[in-house]
Amino acid sequence: MRDATSQAETIPSLCRLCHAQCPVDVEVENGRTSRLRGARDNSVYEGFTCSKGRALPDLHASADRLLDSQVRRADGTHEPIPVARALDEIAQKIDRLLTTHGPRSVALYIGTHGYNNLLTTQVAGAFMEAIGSPMTFTSVTIDQPGKAISSALHGTWLGGPPTIEQADVWLATGTNPMHSMLGPVNPGRAFQRAKARGMKLVVIDPRRTEFARRADVHLQPRPGRDPAILAGMLRVILSEGLHDEAFLDRYAQGLDELRAAVEPFTPERVAAWADVPAEPLVAAARAYASGRRGVAVAGTGPNMAGRGNLTEYLSKVLMTVCGHWLQEGDVVTNPGVLIRWPERIAQAVGPADAWGFGERLRVRNLGDTAAGLPTAAAADEMLLEGDGRVRALINLGGNPLLAWPDQAKTHAALESLELLVSIDPTLSSTGRLSHYVVAPTMFFEAPGSSALSELLAAYVGWGYAQPYGQWAPTVVPTPQGSDLIDDWKALHGIAARLGKTLRVRPISVLDPAEQERHLVELTPGATLSSEDLWAELLREAPVPLDEVKSKPNGHVFAREATVQPSSPDATDRLEVGSVPMMEELAQIATEPSTRSTEPFPYRLISRRLPDLHNSSWHAHERRRRGGLSSPTFMNPDDLRALGLFPGQRIQITSAHATIVGVATEDQTLRRGVVAMPHCFGGVPGEDEETRVGGNTSRLSSTEVDYDPYTGIPRMSAIPVGIRAAPTSE
Numbered sequence: 167m168r169d170a171t172s173q174a175e176t177i178p179s180l181c182r183l184c185h186a187q188c189p190v191d192v193e194v195e196n197g198r199t200s201r202l203r204g205a206r207d208n209s210v211y212e213g214f215t216c217s218k219g220r221a222l223p224d225l226h227a228s229a230d231r232l233l234d235s236q237v238r239r240a241d242g243t244h245e246p247i248p249v250a251r252a253l254d255e256i257a258q259k260i261d262r263l264l265t266t267h268g269p270r271s272v273a274l275y276i277g278t279h280g281y282n283n284l285l286t287t288q289v290a291g292a293f294m295e296a297i298g299s300p301m302t303f304t305s306v307t308i309d310q311p312g313k314a315i316s317s318a319l320h321g322t323w324l325g326g327p328p329t330i331e332q333a334d335v336w337l338a339t340g341t342n343p344m345h346s347m348l349g350p351v352n353p354g355r356a357f358q359r360a361k362a363r364g365m366k367l368v369v370i371d372p373r374r375t376e377f378a379r380r381a382d383v384h385l386q387p388r389p390g391r392d393p394a395i396l397a398g399m400l401r402v403i404l405s406e407g408l409h410d411e412a413f414l415d416r417y418a419q420g421l422d423e424l425r426a427a428v429e430p431f432t433p434e435r436v437a438a439w440a441d442v443p444a445e446p447l448v449a450a451a452r453a454y455a456s457g458r459r460g461v462a463v464a465g466t467g468p469n470m471a472g473r474g475n476l477t478e479y480l481s482k483v484l485m486t487v488c489g490h491w492l493q494e495g496d497v498v499t500n501p502g503v504l505i506r507w508p509e510r511i512a513q514a515v516g517p518a519d520a521w522g523f524g525e526r527l528r529v530r531n532l533g534d535t536a537a538g539l540p541t542a543a544a545a546d547e548m549l550l551e552g553d554g555r556v557r558a559l560i561n562l563g564g565n566p567l568l569a570w571p572d573q574a575k576t577h578a579a580l581e582s583l584e585l586l587v588s589i590d591p592t593l594s595s596t597g598r599l600s601h602y603v604v605a606p607t608m609f610f611e612a613p614g615s616s617a618l619s620e621l622l623a624a625y626v627g628w629g630y631a632q633p634y635g636q637w638a639p640t641v642v643p644t645p646q647g648s649d650l651i652d653d654w655k656a657l658h659g660i661a662a663r664l665g666k667t668l669r670v671r672p673i674s675v676l677d678p679a680e681q682e683r684h685l686v687e688l689t690p691g692a693t694l695s696s697e698d699l700w701a702e703l704l705r706e707a708p709v710p711l712d713e714v715k716s717k718p719n720g721h722v723f724a725r726e727a728t729v730q731p732s733s734p735d736a737t738d739r740l741e742v743g744s745v746p747m748m749e750e751l752a753q754i755a756t757e758p759s760t761r762s763t764e765p766f767p768y769r770l771i772s773r774r775l776p777d778l779h780n781s782s783w784h785a786h787e788r789r790r791r792g793g794l795s796s797p798t799f800m801n802p803d804d805l806r807a808l809g810l811f812p813g814q815r816i817q818i819t820s821a822h823a824t825i826v827g828v829a830t831e832d833q834t835l836r837r838g839v840v841a842m843p844h845c846f847g848g849v850p851g852e853d854e855e856t857r858v859g860g861n862t863s864r865l866s867s868t869e870v871d872y873d874p875y876t877g878i879p880r881m882s883a884i885p886v887g888i889r890a891a892p893t894s895e
């Protein structure tokens with residue numbers, strides 16, 4: 167940290183508002199951040215930042231920021247409480263619940279900002295182990311749970327996928343990295359460069375997104391029909407003999423089952439189901455198979471639109487069928503800097519359990535999965551009386567009231583809790599229901615590293631394409647008079663008061679047994695700083711942390727590797743004909759191509775806004791912009807046909823609920839589709855009054871139309887009706 171009284175100086179750091187972790191140069195004046203810009207000479211990010219990141223100095227100084235922890239009064243309002251006392255009281259309550267009702271009564275939810283802060287994620291895992299509770303929920307199962315489920319069903323290729331610099335073709339289904347940054351870093355530049363060297367881009371999205379506009383082929387289907395499209399592409403590839411027979415022979419199994427399952431998905435039938443013409447579908451399939459190395463990724467859209475496991479699974483199957491993974495002798499462009507990866511070899515690890523193990527939930531026959539415990543059932547676990555009822559929730563950097571599906575149920579569930587604790591720098595909607603809100607330090611008040619972005623490479627198509635790493639020391643002190651705590655220290659503080667030692671796993675992708683050998687013990691009396699803990703948890707980093715620290719602007723380290731040959735006795739194979747997935751395909755094949763749509767003729771899809779991140783800092787933005795309401799995007803022809811006009815308040819009605827939005831023209835949407843960002847609204851009953859607009863989570867029921875394994879209900883492609891809101895609202 168620098169001297170708080172020094173004059174303006176520029177300090178390299180990294181933005182932590184989202185997972186992209188862009189390197190930034192922060193101007194610090196008198197101990198406060200004044201301005202920020204992208205680090206221009208950084209060769210990986212090339213100066214990239216977004217408007218959200220550039221607002222960080224404002225957020226540090228925001229009037230919406232909590233400088234003290236809060237305790238809820240009997241009348242539902244909050245008052246400041248010293249953090250040490252808050253932790254005393256929280257620990258006492260948890261202790262009583264553990265004694266009276268057992269460990270299952272205490273649950274944890276890790277939200278987006280739990281994940282954005284890796285130290286906290288690691289310590290949170292150890293905390294739950296220490297109190298013996300299996301009830302950890304995360305945003306993963308209401309995000310893209312199909313990723314982990316499909317990996318388990320398909321198996322893993324130890325050679326890894328190609329990066330953006332190596333791919334000849336990139337297939338993206340329902341993801342918009344230009345807004346979401348889920349993909350390579352600085353996605354605009356990365357895709358521009360890849361396309362200039364000849365990479366083909368195929369995008370499947372009902373909206374002609376900023377990304378789809380760059381595509382060689384853009385399929386603009388009805389939402390929720392992605393499995394049929396991908397099955398149709400696989401049928402073209404297999405029937406035209408465009409698959410990689412040698413790769414499949416040696417490393418895969420289930421090809422006959424796959425062939426039979428995709429047979430019904432002729433281009434003509436896919437055209438009828440998904441409303442994409444046969445010609446571009448065939449072109450997309452041929453383009454995909456034409457490359458030597460390729461990527462197929464899916465995003466939140468199809469993961470939330472029903473049968474998300476299948477969309478993710480068929481994406482991986484496309485890569486395998488075409489032999490698009492890195493092969494023996496291929497260069498591994500990022501062998502790891504802060505993260506230790508298993509050695510890259512041209513070898514398969516066969517399928518693993520995707521569900522049916524671990525903790526059972528008490529509703530809908532749900533249980534633990536490869537993506538974790540179903541968060542869509544967390545509210546039921548709080549509401550359902552009887553043994554094992556969840557009575558306390560620690561909400562780590564999430565906002566369940568706005569983000570969990572079925573807002574009305576979530577609201578009732580959170581209100582039923584004996585203890586709700588949020589760790590959040592603002593009084594979020596969930597915070598307003600919380601008995602305690604622990605106020606944490608923010609971004610530049612704590613050290614950070616690029617380990618999170620590097621870890622994202624565990625998912626196909628994400629993360630760094632280079633051996634890049636950055637360390638970011640603390641830049642500014644906490645505001646004068648504040649009483650803040652680093653997130654992980656709050657958990658350590660509670661554990662210490664319970665007399666528990668935390669055994670924290672290192673930050674790596676090593677298998678659990680090996681992680682077990684590198685555990686870091688945090689005893690009740692431990693006095694580590696955040697910097698110390700980073701060093702401990704990154705002890706196994708391939709490039710020593712001190713070396714990364716010596717390059718404060720971020721650096722591409724000289725690390726080279728190639729994919730090594732498989733061991734001669736390896737027998738594992740990738741599964742391309744997984745039984746439950748083939749059964750789902752068979753089911754789709756019997757479904758009618760169109761359904762009766764009245765009274766819900768439109769399909770509401772989810773999308774992100776470039777300048778807002780989920781629910782974070784909405785109150786700040788509302789004040790700054792003099793208002794913020796939930797845009798409901800529709801094709802202008804649909805608006806006209808309904809006699810609606812832009813700016814008009816409209817009602818969006820699903821089979822489950824009605825919400826309000828503001829009609830907004832969007833030429834890029836296909837007709838019949840309505841797109842809305844999530845996380846708007848507030849505590850139910852208040853959002854109409856504050857004219858914020860509705861919370862799309864309210865439209866989903868967790869009890870119908872949900873995935874039987876991860877429990878994720880339909881949160882995109884939701885059948886809805888649209889009409890003008892009564893003027894009295």
Ligand SMILES: Nc1nc2c(c(=O)[nH]1)N[C@H]1C(S)=C(S)[C@@H](COP(=O)(O)OP(=O)(O)OC[C@H]3O[C@@H](n4cnc5c(=O)[nH]c(N)nc54)[C@H](O)[C@@H]3O)O[C@H]1N2
Pocket residue numbers: 276277278279280305308309310466562563564565566568569570571589590591592594606607608609653772773779780781782783843844845862863881
């Ligand atoms: N209908 C519908 N529902 C959805 C989605 C959708 O598209 N449609 N998307 C889903 C997805 S993908 C996700 S990931 C979830 C998101 O679910 P959540 O993670 O539960 O929601 P966020 O709004 O990201 O919550 C972030 C919280 O962290 C707080 N925060 C901000 N900065 C910090 C910090 O530095 N430290 C700490 N401790 N907290 C901080 C913010 O104030 C905010 O309250 O929502 C899911 N829900």
Ligand SMILES: Nc1nc2c(c(=O)[nH]1)N[C@H]1C(S)=C(S)[C@@H](COP(=O)(O)OP(=O)(O)OC[C@H]3O[C@@H](n4cnc5c(=O)[nH]c(N)nc54)[C@H](O)[C@@H]3O)O[C@H]1N2
Pocket residue numbers: 184278309339340341342343345346347348370371372373375388389390391392464465466467468471771772773774775776777778779780841882883
């Ligand atoms: N600016 C910004 N960045 C963010 C976030 C944010 O709120 N704002 N949130 C962060 C989070 S938590 C996440 S998980 C990621 C999400 O990252 P992405 O998955 O890339 O999310 P989106 O940008 O919403 O892109 C989803 C796309 O799916 C399309 N879509 C919707 N339904 C369907 C469907 O049924 N089929 C197909 N094929 N497409 C469909 C939508 O039109 C949209 O273009 O973004 C992260 N980054």
Ligand code: SF4
Pocket residue numbers: 181182183184185186187188214215216217218219220347
């Ligand atoms: S993309 Fe994410 S990390 Fe980069 S500046 Fe924007 S908010 Fe920050």
Ligand SMILES: [Mo]
Pocket residue numbers: 305309
């Ligand atoms: Mo997410």
